[in-house]
Amino acid sequence: MVLSGDPAQREAFAAAMVHGAEPPWSFDPVGSEKAGQNALGQRGVLIFQRAADERVPAARLVLWPQDGGYYVPNVTPVAMGQFTISQYNAVLDDFANAVARPVARRFGFGVGLTAAIQSLDDWLPPEAAAALRRFSAAANKSSGASHPLDERRWFDFIIAVHRCRGQIGSDRLGRWLHEVEGWDEDSSHHLVAQFERGLALLSREEETR
Numbered sequence: 001m002v003l004s005g006d007p008a009q010r011e012a013f014a015a016a017m018v019h020g021a022e023p024p025w026s027f028d029p030v031g032s033e034k035a036g037q038n039a040l041g042q043r044g045v046l047i048f049q050r051a052a053d054e055r056v057p058a059a060r061l062v063l064w065p066q067d068g069g070y071y072v073p074n075v076t077p078v079a080m081g082q083f084t085i086s087q088y089n090a091v092l093d094d095f096a097n098a099v100a101r102p103v104a105r106r107f108g109f110g111v112g113l114t115a116a117i118q119s120l121d122d123w124l125p126p127e128a129a130a131a132l133r134r135f136s137a138a139a140n141k142s143s144g145a146s147h148p149l150d151e152r153r154w155f156d157f158i159i160a161v162h163r164c165r166g167q168i169g170s171d172r173l174g175r176w177l178h179e180v181e182g183w184d185e186d187s188s189h190h191l192v193a194q195f196e197r198g199l200a201l202l203s204r205e206e207e208t209r
Contacts, residue, residue: 001072001092003063003100005109010069014046016103017063024051025099028060035062046070048099049078050091056083059091069109084179120176123168128160136181144187145194154191158198170196 005013018027031047044065052058058078063070075091077083083091092113100111120129135153139145145154161168168176170192178188 001096001100002069002112003071003104003109004069004112005104005107007068009107009109010065011044013103013107013109014044014063014070016106017048017099018046020103021048021099024053025049025095026051031060044070048095050094056087056090057081059083061091061095085175086179120168123172124161124166125164128157128164128166128168131157131160136177136183141181141183141187144190154194155198158195159202161195162199162202 003013021027026049028047028049031049032045035045035047036043046063048061048063050056050059050061059075060078061075062073064073072092075083075088096111096113103109104111120132123129124132131153135145135150135157138153139150140147143150145151160166173195174188174192177183177191178185183191
């Protein structure tokens, strides 16, 4: 998330967000001060916290100052662990709608979410992303890629990633399958293993031409 506007209005904009935050959001003055000290005196670091609810655990969101505004370097759970992709995006979206945008409109600031909320299109070229979506939408999630047609679509995805040198990574692929598309954990791990072997085989085939 990026908040951008008139540099001369940044402090007033920040103060308005601090005073305007309402439950489940609140400003963390102690954490903000410590973060500024740990960042070698970086002034203006803001930390907001969101109380837990049925959608997400308690969250901490950091706004880091930059020319003309702020950006969000990360969103983390207050407790140990990490958010799923959907939880991470839900926290960002909620902060944007509940805290940032109402104040931004008053100060003429923009609120950009594109760089912060990542999807397949941030990790893969269009051809490979479309191939993966086709596979996941059509496949029987209880049998993985065992059906001949599902296997063919899965191979098409692996070939597309190889050709375009996509950088989705095994961890991201597994999380996307499980957390976004609803594949069970075992099936996701099995598909990721197939993905890794498939890319290795295609790379080796290139080397031996």
